[in-house]
Amino acid sequence: MSAWKTVVHDRPGAEITEHADLYIYWADSEFPLWNSIFVRPEVKDAATLRDSLAIANAYMSTKTGSGSVYVCGDMFSGIGASELDDLSVSTGMVRHSVLTGMIGSVPQTLSTPRLMEIHCRRVADECDLALYGHIHAQAYSMTDAVGRSAFAGSRLWTDGAFVFIGYHGDAAVSTAAVLVNKNTLYLTLVATLPQVWGKGFATATVRHALKEASHSTGIKEVVLHSTRTGCALYRRLGFRRTTHIHLYTRPRELALGTPGVKRCS
Template identity: 30%
Template sequence: MRAPPAPEVVRDDTADSTDSTGSTGPTGPTGRTGRQAVRAVPALLPGVALTAVPNEAAGIMRSKSHAGFLWVFEDLLDDGARAALGTAAEQAGLRYAFPGTGMAGDLLPVPEPVHPELTFVRVDDDDLLRAYADLKARAYGFPLEDGRDGLAGSSLWKSGVFAYLGLRDGTPVTCAATVEAEGRLFVVLVATDPACERRGYGEAVTRKALYEGARAAGLTRATLHATAAGAPVYPRIGFRPNSPLRFYALGD
């Protein structure tokens, strides 16, 4: 049997919207180069080819001002590759950062959401985009300048992305966005102010982004990559898990 080709590792400025393929960096479709994604495109990776992926991904990450993460979808690996992944990543200078879950569902359209404490505003100017970036940074625990670097000035985020803020008494407390990609609506950068969690804000603003994105694009399928913290929310909307994820960061 011929061995399948080694997987391609590419830079990717648009979040991968397929149900269980590829990998992306932490900010999704930014329209900028500061946090370009690193994407592996495997087809049931054989163990012998796996070492090429972490090595090439690490090289791309080291070339950027913000390294981001390598995202690996475990269901795209065969048993040998899955077992060898940790060692291959370590040898490439990568460290395991945190887990995640790929999810998808034929759930659109969703009803227009209402939350008694929130008003929804679409991000369509620089001030709102900065507020989105700052909220994301606070929720994810990294410096405000890093959040702004990933989004500030992006024309894509002010027009092509259905990005929404949830305001409570005029103050942004939650955010979510969707973007059309490859015939699906991809959910990206859902965040809630840590002081305002467990009030249903994240689910509500995600529903709003899905509602508006589906209404504009006419799509029926949606996908997302969930962190462990967000994973319990999305099945309530209609998403179903389809692959565990491993996130890898540079170890140096």
């Protein structure tokens, strides 16, 4: 959560508010990842969770951008995923995705056949940021305008983080970013153009970003949150699951088919 606070704080006009039971990190951006509400780890019982989701729903109803409420399923002893879903529905929210929290170390063996076919460049200016946004827009079914605006003018992604674009020949095909968060590396914003999925370009770019971040900081421990499709990649790199994170949103966002917000399957 602290890493995502840094990410959202980078965006102009972002609201960073920490309540008794909720962390609200909301930029009201068209890029849904920048609009996030986290249920705090101190919330342990169903009644408090129900109240927290209701507050989050009311807050989101006043905003233009779509976003998600993040709930760590392992916080609630004896409450399974189906019970969490029923509880969320009672507050007017629905689950649209599940992320897997993972932890591991920077891979000791950083060579991969795809590194012979791809070269990585660090994001350094507005042109790079626009290209980074373009790849994310294509990967997550958003418009180019949304993807590009998500990173425009950022100092975090050009100066404060280890952010790389992978190129196959002259074509930009993949991305990966690493933030230093206390004594860990936080891997995020990994994406690949759909037309080259399954070719190992994301793996190569992730390896490169982690290598550069670890070399510069001396930090070896890595944390990340993966989509279901990305888990296999990270397991191959030696990461292991720590928790499941359930993402909830308002039904209106799903009904409108908001880019980046999809029903869980």
